[in-house]
Amino acid sequence: MEQIPVYLVTGFLESGKTSFVKDILTDYGFTMGEKNLLIVCEEGIEEYEYNILSDSNTVMVTVEDEEDFTKEFLINTVKKHKPDKIILEYNGMWDLQELFNNKLPDELVIAQIITTIDSSTYNVYMSNMGAMIVNQYRQSDLVIFNRCNENTKKLALRASVKTINSQANVIFENENGEIEETAGQMPFDINSDIVEPADYDFGIFFEDLMSNPDKYEGKTVRLRLKAYNPERYPGICCVLGRDAMTCCADDISQLGLIARFKNDVILKHNDWVEITADIHKTMLEQYNQEIPVLYTKDIRKIDKLKEELVYFY
Template identity: 35%
Template sequence: EADLSNVVVQTFDDPSRLTPDRLAAAQKRAGAERVMVEYNGMWQIDLLYNALPEGWFICQEIMIADATTFLTFNANMRQQTVDKMTSAEVVLFNRVAPGRDVMELHKIVRAISRGAQILYEYADGRLESDQIEDPLPFDISAPIIEIADRDYAIWYRDLTEETKKYIGKTVRFKGIIARDNQLPRGVYAIGRHVMTCCVNDITYRALAVKADDAEKYNTRDWQILTAKIVFENCKLDGGKGPVLIPVSREPATAPEPEVATFY
């Protein structure tokens, strides 16, 4: 049995009570050096992040899901699944029936995060690490990486998660242009609207294109772009990031569907 003599339990039964002051006060009362949070799966994870007191930082984030009910939960509350898996370093499925095909569980995780470690805890007590390989649906060793319309979301996520392996490579894809007065002169954005979980969660995922003739392109123009990927101070949200240097461009029609998904 665990020794709980040096453990203090603090319960918050309402998300509105999660504030930096309350968490800091609870830490002070307990004299805690480490805090473990068992978080309510129906509360948005940002509520916790925004409530962390100054000096607190997250060492590890683990999502635990009951494999016997997870597929139903995901089908009915996909947004909660995405919210919890996006930042999790480990996803643990417990109560897995021996002999169960875990491919469907694997695919759900990988549609949200390629970096999370996946573990399966079986009903007989065994704990196994996921061994399923995930080949990308495009060849990153090709002279030109060809991104099919249906693969844009997967490519964009892989590019942002593993930017280094793309630097210096040439890529070709179809995207929709966006112009903004806040962008530097000679820069426009190109990307796709990506749906992560549902129609309420569609976001424009784009990259900066550096081109002397940027001003001649219009917002909502579709373009097939072949470009070299470099790492520069021209990221759309500030700082350094992947930037596209055009090799060739041609006008295009919108793909069907226009919104990119993770399949």
């Protein structure tokens, strides 16, 4: 059975899905003269012009109700139009996991998942429908934050996605639809003698460290962190970190770093410490890769922080 690639575009209404799809349909490097099937699962303000569909050899099919979007519908639609590839503009309120588990016929294979997000409304959505928006980009290959301006906190947005989906490529578009080359300046001085992120910036620091470990190689940092189950580790090492709220109180992620001590250090679960340490990439057999490790120069116990959680929005 010949497989057909599906390019799945997710995001809430007015998040920029249609604009993105129109851009790829006008890119011959994507369409390549093949026959495309565009399935649109919600109607936004922006519409598809006839010439874009015609020039890209694309047939568009719309589905208004989730109950009509079934495996049988997909089988019959593919049989009728015989596409070389499918672009699926998915309704942001529909269950993605249901699509993956029960609705995709065997011959349809997800080639790429793209999530579009309106950066100007992201915080509102996260505050009210956090779990839903996180599920949209939890498995995405590409996350596009659009409508960015000089006030957009790009680093925090990037960190919020990377904490959930470290493999996702995150890009930013300005209000003119142009790709921006940088996510912005770090909120701490990475070139100081001691790199000391503010407590509320730990999430940004953590994500940047894990994504760019070479940048931090040999740097000295000072952090205030808590211990995670130190009884599981020898006295000369421990996992220290912070809890991050990724979308809601029921979805907390642990941002943990391995710390090595010069001597045995006695810690209990959830003890808080201030640590000064040098960062060095170290090969750890249990992870089968080099990861950044904190080599402790000084450590002392402290009271727990007034704000224990790290937020990205």
